[in-house]
Amino acid sequence: MDTTLRDGEQTQGVSFAPAEKLNLAKALLEQVRVDRIEVASARVSSGEASAVAQIIDWARERGLAERVEVLGFVDGGASVDWIRRAGGQVLNLLAKGSEKHCQGQLGKTLDAHVADVRATIDLAQSQGLSVNLYLEDWSNGYRDNPDYVYGLVERLADAGIGHFMLPDTLGVMTPDQVFTAISDMVGRFPALQFDFHPHNDYGLATANVLAAVRAGAAAVHCTVNCLGERAGNASLAEVAVNLRDQLDGELGIDETHLARVSELVESFSGKRISDNAPIVGADVFTQTAGIHADGDKKGSLYHSRLSPERFARRRKYALGKLAGKASLAKNLERLDIELSEENQRKVLQRIVELGDSKKTITTEDLPFIIAEVLESKDYDHAELLSCTVSSSLDLESMAGIKIRLGDQVFTGTGAGNGGFDAFTNALGRILKRQGLTLPPLIDYEVRIPRGGRTDALTECSITWQTERGELRTRGVHANQVFAAIGATMRMLNIQMHRALAESRRDSTA
Numbered sequence: 373m374d375t376t377l378r379d380g381e382q383t384q385g386v387s388f389a390p391a392e393k394l395n396l397a398k399a400l401l402e403q404v405r406v407d408r409i410e411v412a413s414a415r416v417s418s419g420e421a422s423a424v425a426q427i428i429d430w431a432r433e434r435g436l437a438e439r440v441e442v443l444g445f446v447d448g449g450a451s452v453d454w455i456r457r458a459g460g461q462v463l464n465l466l467a468k469g470s471e472k473h474c475q476g477q478l479g480k481t482l483d484a485h486v487a488d489v490r491a492t493i494d495l496a497q498s499q500g501l502s503v504n505l506y507l508e509d510w511s512n513g514y515r516d517n518p519d520y521v522y523g524l525v526e527r528l529a530d531a532g533i534g535h536f537m538l539p540d541t542l543g544v545m546t547p548d549q550v551f552t553a554i555s556d557m558v559g560r561f562p563a564l565q566f567d568f569h570p571h572n573d574y575g576l577a578t579a580n581v582l583a584a585v586r587a588g589a590a591a592v593h594c595t596v597n598c599l600g601e602r603a604g605n606a607s608l609a610e611v612a613v614n615l616r617d618q619l620d621g622e623l624g625i626d627e628t629h630l631a632r633v634s635e636l637v638e639s640f641s642g643k644r645i646s647d648n649a650p651i652v653g654a655d656v657f658t659q660t661a662g663i664h665a666d667g668d669k670k671g672s673l674y675h676s677r678l679s680p681e682r683f684a685r686r687r688k689y690a691l692g693k694l695a696g697k698a699s700l701a702k703n704l705e706r707l708d709i710e711l712s713e714e715n716q717r718k719v720l721q722r723i724v725e726l727g728d729s730k731k732t733i734t735t736e737d738l739p740f741i742i743a744e745v746l747e748s749k750d751y752d753h754a755e756l757l758s759c760t761v762s763s764s765l766d767l768e769s770m771a772g773i774k775i776r777l778g779d780q781v782f783t784g785t786g787a788g789n790g791g792f793d794a795f796t797n798a799l800g801r802i803l804k805r806q807g808l809t810l811p812p813l814i815d816y817e818v819r820i821p822r823g824g825r826t827d828a829l830t831e832c833s834i835t836w837q838t839e840r841g842e843l844r845t846r847g848v849h850a851n852q853v854f855a856a857i858g859a860t861m862r863m864l865n866i867q868m869h870r871a872l873a874e875s876r877r878d879s880t881a
């Protein structure tokens with residue numbers, strides 16, 4: 373069960389709009405193909421009610437509404453009402469799984485709490501809802517007084533509950549403890565279905581999920597990108613690959629959509645995932661050491677079952693001071709560039725020098741490094757000769773540019789919403805007169821080194837949607853608008869080089 377849209381939204385600072393929730397629900401159920409999704413907590417807001425209603429409407433048309441669940445509370449029927457009005461069919465009812473919570477927060481005995489829970493279950497079922505039951509703080513409750521937990525489950529065993537959900541609410545369990553506790557619950561109540569709901573406070577969420585499955589849990593919970601309260605939940609991607617590869621599980625998950633749904637969640641949540649996040653991180657299929665690239669060239673010696681192709685991703689070879697001949701060769705192959713042995717040696721030497729001075733080098737930078745080292749004019753089609761950009765409060769920004777394209781010089785002006793927009797408008801007008809267009813921009817990222825210096829260099833990376841796929845270029849400058857302009861000029865040179873190479877190929881064909 374994926375709970376990105378409920379527990380995931382309990383990540384500090386995350387709030388999904390209804391349309392974003394709908395898109396994520398579609399991606400999770402139809403593309404990634406998880407079995408169940410939990411999409412909201414009842415009574416949170418009118419926006420949440422609208423999100424649930426939209427998801428249910430969509431899911432109902434596809435016969436998936438029973439797989440959409442909503443967290444609700446023992447609140448005299450208010451949650452049941454809310455869920456029913458939104459069209460929901462499944463209530464995940466939050467009960468107290470620890471005696472401490474039951475007494476300390478509710479001030480109730482187990483019997484009194486069970487009576488309240490049962491009344492809510494009866495009401496929900498009488499209105500046509502299916503009910504699962506969360507035993508909140510189960511991990512501590514089971515450790516402190518297992519008899520309380522057994523008593524709660526025993527008293528409700530005949531209540532028609534689909535899944536008893538056992539949360540490690542504070543993420544305090546180890547895999548051994550999860551295994552022992554769930555084996556015990558499953559052994560004691562063989563007729564019931566237990567879910568395990570992890571948290572990652574000790575970094576053990578994925579390992580705990582595997583232990584729960586080995587112990588006989590009927591279902592496990594996770595979130596995309598490990599979002600969730602405090603340190604988060606367990607990552608869907610990690611859980612899926614571990615269940616398949618380590619426990620030989622048969623899952624319906626389509627792994628080729630894991631990276632895409634991770635990107636969607638990253639963009640809707642505003643929470644960037646780290647570059648080394650397993651399966652979905654930007655760098656996890658990049659070989660950095662030259663020895664690894666060499667091993668790959670000699671027969672995939674450094675590959676595991678986690679191949680990039682399995683996740684519709686691509687292997688990359690980093691360029692920097694650790695790069696070797698094979699790393700360069702792999703990058704040249706990707707760019708379709710041929711270089712003599714001698715030139716490869718010179719280019720590699722320059723890459724190592726750049727890496728030594730802490731410069732980041734990407735595959736897209738390689739043509740420019742080659743041009744510089746070999747003193748060729750190959751990537752020198754466009755040059756910004758001068759440029760002025762103004763920014764003002766409450767007025768449009770203006771840009772005036774003088775640019776060389778091939779051996780002709782053009783001038784132009786543009787206005788826009790910010791300096792970079794004004795620049796691209798000025799450039800776009802000049803290019804249009806030459807029958808050229810700027811490709812659409814699909815991502816724009818500016819970074820400054822940590823440390824708070826306002827005179828630091830900024831690095832701008834722009835991803836463009838070109839006819840040959842995505843192209844990411846970078847520019848570096850003390851002024852972030854000029855860093856973005858630098859990235860744009862790189863893109864322009866690459867595009868013009870490609871166009872020239874294609875027209876040469878066509879004319880010799």
Ligand SMILES: CC(C)C(=O)C(=O)O
Nearest residue numbers: 506508509539540541
């Ligand atoms: C709301 C509850 C079920 C929860 O997320 C937890 O206990 O971890």
